[in-house]
Amino acid sequence: MPESKSLQKLLELSREQSNESAKKLGKLNAQYREAEQKLNLLLNYRQSYQLQLQNASRDGMGHAEWRNFMTFINKLDAAITEQRRAVRYAESHRMTGCDEYQACQRKLNAYDTVSQRYQKSGMLRQKKIEQNEIDEFSSNRFARQDSDLVK
Numbered sequence: 001m002p003e004s005k006s007l008q009k010l011l012e013l014s015r016e017q018s019n020e021s022a023k024k025l026g027k028l029n030a031q032y033r034e035a036e037q038k039l040n041l042l043l044n045y046r047q048s049y050q051l052q053l054q055n056a057s058r059d060g061m062g063h064a065e066w067r068n069f070m071t072f073i074n075k076l077d078a079a080i081t082e083q084r085r086a087v088r089y090a091e092s093h094r095m096t097g098c099d100e101y102q103a104c105q106r107k108l109n110a111y112d113t114v115s116q117r118y119q120k121s122g123m124l125r126q127k128k129i130e131q132n133e134i135d136e137f138s139s140n141r142f143a144r145q146d147s148d149l150v151k
Contacts, residue, residue, distance in 0.1 A: 007118055011111045018104040028097040032090040039083040046076045
């Protein structure tokens with residue numbers, strides 16, 4: 001059954017690809033979550049500093065202090081913009097990894113279905129051979145009994 005061996009090899013390779021793809025997708029999901037967490041941290045940090053700026057403005061602050069606050073908030077805004085880009089990048093890679101994983105799963109399922117059909121057809125062939133042997137045995141036995149009765 002060389003077909004069976006090559007089919008099993010394809011099935012095995014497909015399983016390995018699917019497992020590797022699943023691991024890769026897991027890493028991509030973790031990277032995406034990490035990028036989102038960093039973005040949320042930066043957004044919370046900015047909100048906190050914005051509140052500090054508002055409170056300091058109410059209580060009165062010098063021009064230099066105000067300028068330092070604004071410079072820092074502008075740098076924070078730039079970091080937030082950059083982190084949003086990182087989140088989009090991670091999301092894009094995550095979606096690509098998801099598509100790759102789904103393609104591997106479809107391929108694995110197709111090979112698995114073909115393998116199951118091949119095994120089923122092999123079992124049906126075996127049953128037919130066994131049934132033919134039983135029929136032949138019964139026929140020979142009946143013929144012997146018939147010839148013994150004639151004698």
